[in-house]
Amino acid sequence: MKATWILPDGREITADVADGRHLMEAAVDANVPGIIGECGGTMSCATCHVYVDEAWLAAAGAASDFEDAMLDATDAPRLDQSRLSCQMEMSPALDGIILRVPEV
Numbered sequence: 001m002k003a004t005w006i007l008p009d010g011r012e013i014t015a016d017v018a019d020g021r022h023l024m025e026a027a028v029d030a031n032v033p034g035i036i037g038e039c040g041g042t043m044s045c046a047t048c049h050v051y052v053d054e055a056w057l058a059a060a061g062a063a064s065d066f067e068d069a070m071l072d073a074t075d076a077p078r079l080d081q082s083r084l085s086c087q088m089e090m091s092p093a094l095d096g097i098i099l100r101v102p103e104v
Contacts, residue, residue: 001095005032005050008103017090023099024048024086034101041086043067048085049074053098057081060088060097076102 003023004014015030017023027035027048036047043066052060060083063071067087071078085099 001090001092003027003090003094004096004098005030005035006053006098006100007033008101019090019092021090022086023050023088023090023094023097024084026090027085027099032101034104035085037086039086043070043084043086046070046074046084049076049102050083050085051079051100051102052081052083053100054081056094056097056099059093063087074102075104 001017002014003017004012006012013030013032015026017026022041024037028037038047039045067084071082
C-alpha cells in the first residue's frame with residue numbers, strides 16, 4: 001500500500017506502508033520533512049500534524065476526542081482536514097492516501 005505526502009513547496013514523497021503501520025512512523029522512515037513524531041505516537045507533541053486530502057477525508061475518519069484536543073496545540077493552523085498522523089493506521093481503505101504537510 002502507498003501513501004503520499006505533499007510538502008509545502010509542492011514536492012511529493014511516496015512510500016510503501018505496511019498494513020497496520022501508523023502513517024507518522026512511515027513518514028519518519030521516509031524522511032518526510034516536517035513530520036517529526038517527537039513523542040513516538042503518544043499524542044503528546046502534535047509534531048506529526050498533517051492535512052488529509054479532501055478526497056480521503058471519509059476514508060481517514062474523524063479524530064478521537066483526545067486527538068481533537070491535541071490538534072489545538074499544533075504549530076501550523078488547524079483546518080477541518082487536520083489529523084495527527086500517529087493516530088492513522090494504514091489499511092486497504094487508505095491505500096493511495098494523500099497527506100499534505102503543513103508549513104510551519
